[in-house]
Amino acid sequence: MAETHQEGGAGGDFDLSQFYQIFFEEAGENLDQMEQMLLNLNLETADDEELNGIFRCAHSVKGGAATFGFADVAELTHQMESLLDRLRRHELQPNASMVDVLLESADASRSLLARHQAGDEGEAMPTADLVKRISVLAAGGTLDVPKAVAATVVAPAPKPVAMSQPVATAQGLRQLEIVIGPLEKPEQADAIQELFRDIPGLGTISPVVSTQSSLKIFHAETSSTDDDLLDLFAFHVSRERVKISARVVASPAKDEGFGFFEGAAGSPGQVAAPVDSKPVPEAGFGFFDGAPGVPSEQPDVIAAPAASSHEVAPMVKAAVKQNPASAAQPEAATIRVAISKVDQLINLVGELVITQAMLAQNSRALDPAVYQQLLTGLADLDRNTRDLQESVMSIRMIPMSIVFSRFPRMLRDLAGKLGKKVEFVTQGEATELDKGLVEKITDPLTHLVRNSCDHGIELPSERVAAGKSESGTITLSASHQGGSIVIEVRDDGRGLSRTKILNKARERGLDVSDQMSDADVWQLIFAPGFSTAAVVTDVSGRGVGMDVVKKNITALNGTVDIDSAEGYGMKVSVRLPLTLAIMDGMSVGVGEEVYILPLSSVIESFQVKADAVSTVGQGSQLVKVRDEYMPVIELEKVFQIPRFDFEKSSDIMVVVEADGNRVALLVDELLGQQQVVVKNLESNYRKVPNVSGATILGDGKVALILDTGALVRRSRH
Secondary structure, eight states: OHHHHHHSGGGTTOOGGGGHHHHHHHHHHHHHHHHHHHHHOOSSSOOHHHHHHHHHHHHHHHHHHHHTTOHHHHHHHHHHHHHHHHHHTTSSOOOHHHHHHHHHHHHHHHHHHHHHHTTSOSOOOOOHHHHHHHHHHHTTOOTTSOSSOOOOOOOOOSSOOOOSOOOGGGGOOEEEEEEEOOOSSGGGGGHHHHHHHHSTTSOEEEEEOOSSTTOEEEEEEESSOHHHHHHHHTTTSOGGGEEEEEOOOOOSOSSSOSSSSTTOTTSGGGSOOOTTOOOOTTOOSSSSTTOTTOTTTSTTTSOOGGGSHHHHHHHHHHHHHHHHHHHHHHHHHOOOOOHHHHHHHHHHHHHHHHHHHHHHHHTTTSOTTTSHHHHHHHHHHHHHHHHHHHHHHHHHEEETHHHHTTHHHHHHHHHHHHTOOEEEEEEOTTOEEEHHHHHHHHHHHHHHHHHIIIIISOOHHHHHHTTOOSSEEEEEEEEEETTEEEEEEEEOSOOOOHHHHHHHHHHTTOOOOTTSOHHHHHGGGGSTTOOOOSSOOSSSOSSOSHHHHHHHHHHTTOEEEEEEETTTEEEEEEEEESOSSEEEEEEEEETTEEEEEEGGGEEEEEEOOGGGEEEOGGGOEEEEETTEEEEEEEHHHHTTOOOSOTTOOOOEEEEEEETTEEEEEEESEEEEEEEEEOBOHHHHSOOOTTEEEEEEOTTSOEEEEEOHHHHHHHHHO
């Protein structure tokens, strides 16, 4: 179907496939935005702006799909648009069934678009049933009504009436005259006829002889709005060259007072026969509440109000004012760049940082009086390199709202499946995190949120019995703390049961005792296969998940902490570094080796006297710092560093913090602070204990970046 548009009319030599990727990205964004607005829609007090925003998203996807020839997507989104159009015109009252079917339609549209993006591989997803359900709702019906239902006769009321036959003609066909021109090549307008031929449900069109050779005139019968048609035509002819007006259709019944003049828009010539085929005498077109023919009673049969010649012009003007702004705003504010190009740019900046460090190190021996200009230039290079690095790194940083936005829909479906009522609250959506980390943190967060809904939040009856509100609350928050980002998942559910966890651990043969601290007991749930669920469901209960969560987060140099109070709720805190590419570090020397400590983990450094260090059981050492004792770790022993200068002894300690605990690292000297480019050690060599990565120093040597979290855990064991 896509080739059809590329061959017709003015697009004969124009390949639309070059714009496919842009369309797929924009369609995905529109579907995501529509889903978010549907989830936030208040069914009782839905305002026009909310409904119009949802309508615009569906309209944008439909217009693009029709242009590129994706007929299945265009047909589905056209039906969605018809339902949304009636909602925004207040001809229907939104309800939960409509939200459900629109969300399902958005999912189906994504599936269809993904298939087209993959080159139409695989079997197409059937949408006939979905289209039918949307049609029923758009006609004012309900989904639980049997297919064969007799016409329902109700007393006149402002509410819409369920129609017995939700067919295509019920959308309200409009008779239009379309004038295109003047054009230098009038044959360009012939492509318009192909649109009507190729897009199902668009309507019919026929050419009319024109007295001017530069003009093309068509008569069309369609249910689409002027805005829809202008968007479709814009890919073949300029919008300014298109004039759409209501076509006067003679009325066969002259005595029925359905308008002020014969043949006016909305006259009986455009109204389908009533279901019971009984004539309606002296029907006043909407002059009195409940009068026969009022739009609220037969909204799907009477021609759309926009067919009136008095209403077409304002409608087109409004579209011209709104659409360019809404379409141009994202393009003006952002630019799409392949992530591979950003990664390449970051690698180049990393090499620049290494080169700058090399120049800075080699210039230390120069005489400032002789090489003042050179040293000034190197200082400027240092400052500009740092600014460039921060700017480039900010390109990779994306807000956490990208991750948070997927959870409302997931929770809505999961809570409905479990019979629970859940309110979802997000905080700190603007907090930014490196894109590489965002992609890897999404799955662990998804499991934590599902875990809170399934295990944490109680059923409404249980919550009421416990003196709580029926609806539970799950809060997802993100915030910056030093050089890390902390993401918390909190719920006000039942919390963790210390007794259940200990009993389950004993059943599994784990070494536990009643004297264990709460923090150590909570850590037991991260054991592989550990689950306290009494019943295994398709949601959880198999013990697979929490161990994977911790494994994935630990692989990102992050940590997971749990805080819980039985009967009141639970909080899971995930701490991650802001980025994995470039960081500020403190270089320390031990013997002939140089190590890098993440500057965000360094608390302080000091020179220590031998009598300040105390030796306790099993050779462990403690140092007293301002009335606080903390473990001492000798890096010389940890990494088995050979020492050739036997007279030299380590007397400098660097206090580092990780996982909420502090240790003192014993080193020979402090070499200074610098930016370092983090290189993955596993991909280039193998996993090394107590080391998180490596970097290249200014003199070309490789220095190991220490894993402060692993060193802290080492001291605890």
